[in-house]
Amino acid sequence: MSETVQMSARALDHGASWVDPLHDGPEAYRTPEERPTLAEAQAWCKQLAGSHYENFHVATFFLPRAVRPHFESIYAYCRVADDLGDEVSDVRVASRLLAAFGDMLDECYDAPERSRHPVFVALRETIVACDLPRQLFLDLLIAFQMDQIKTEYATMGELIEYSRYSANPVGRLVLMVCGYREEPLGLLSDKVCTALQLANFWQDVVEDAERGRRYLPAVVMERCGVDEGQILGRVFTPEFRLMMESLVGETRAMLREGSVLNGLVDRELAVSLNLFTNGGEAILDGIEAQGYDVLRGRPVVTKAKKVLLLMGALGGKMRASLGGGRRR
Structure with missing residues (x-):
């Protein structure tokens, strides 16, 4: 019996007097009555x-x-x-x-x-x-x-503010777990994490719309002559292409500015960070390769591209093992 199953089984042996704070949530996430x-x-x-x-x-x-x-x-x-x-x-x-x-x-x-x-x-x-x-x-x-x-956003500034909470904390936690607490490194990490969050938004335009959410900034849509009906109707126009090209370009620039971080940390961490930043670049490349038409289907990173990314990461890990030490 697995440890997880054992833990659940022990919880069932107890009475029903204790109320789990997460009892209304997904069953898999409910709290066992006995501390694991x-x-x-x-x-x-x-x-x-x-x-x-x-x-x-x-x-x-x-x-x-x-x-x-x-x-x-x-x-x-x-x-x-x-x-x-x-x-x-x-x-x-x-x-x-x-x-x-x-x-x-x-x-x-x-x-x-x-x-x-x-x-x-x-x-x-x-x-x-x-x-x-x-x-x-x-x-x-x-x-x-x-x-x-909040299901829609008016400006890029609002999206960046959202990413401050949704994405940037993860990057800072990664740095801290690996022993880095310097604020300049944290700021570079924020750029990478925000860019990755935005890349996911641009990749998932239709999927988000079907869930009642719109992360394309209203100001940018209006400036480019794009309306919300085009998203659910999947109506791709030259104006929509221009908008997506602008958003992808801005996101790519942010990702590359932040990726300076990868050269300022130890080689082992840099391998993982490179994998994430290269993955973000691959998403943006996929959008570009699709002619910026994210309405016809979700751009994906091909298996061949994933293999190349993984091979590059493996090579980086080998070099890190041979070289050792931190880049400070």
């Missing part, structure tokens, strides 16, 4: 990461083995919070679940012995080992709460 051990909690986070995002394991493979559990606990926190917001159809219930998750985060910092959810049992170990500030985790919850009430 650290090993069980870390196994739960590792299993969650592996079952939801294969690229996560590809990226973390290139990091030192000792820090991988920390990345898995951070990913699990992000994954569960994101799903509490996105996988619950009732906005009021989703907002309540996210608020409860925030309370559980506070408990993890202020009274960790009371934490029962595997995310927070594992995350506590990461917080202490890496001295991670609470605010970065709270910022992520702000983004998920924003998703419940």
Whole structure:
């Protein structure tokens, strides 16, 4: 019997007097009545990461083995919070679940012995080992709460502000886990993370529209002569192409400005960061190769391109192993 199943089975042996703060959420994320051990909690986070995002394991493979559990606990926190917001159809219930998750985060910092959810049992170990500030985790919850009430954006500035909460904290947590706390590096990471967030928005225009969300800035649409009906109607015009070309160009410039970071960290971390920045470039290349027509289908990174990215990362890891040391 797996550790995760054992943990769930023990919880069923208890009475129903205790009320799980996440009882209205997805069943897979409900809190066991009995606190899991650290090993069980870390196994739960590792299993969650592996079952939801294969690229996560590809990226973390290139990091030192000792820090991988920390990345898995951070990913699990992000994954569960994101799903509490996105996988619950009732906005009021989703907002309540996210608020409860925030309370559980506070408990993890202020009274960790009371934490029962595997995310927070594992995350506590990461917080202490890496001295991670609470605010970065709270910022992520702000983004998920924003998703419940804000479904369209007027300006690029609003999108950048959203990315400050939805994406940038993850990059800063990655740096801190790897021992980097300098603000200039954090600012470069913010550029990369914001650019990756924007690249995902440009890639998912139709999918987001079908979910009632629009991340294309209204000001840019108006300036280029594009209206919202074109998105759901999938009406591609020269004006839409011009808009997407401008957005992709601005995003690519931001990504390249931030990627200076990759040359300022140790070689092992640089390999993973290069994999992410190259992946962002590949998304933007895919949009460009499609003639900027994101309305006819979601641009994807081809398998051949993924193989090339992976081969490049493997070569980088080998060079890092041979070279060693930090670039400071």
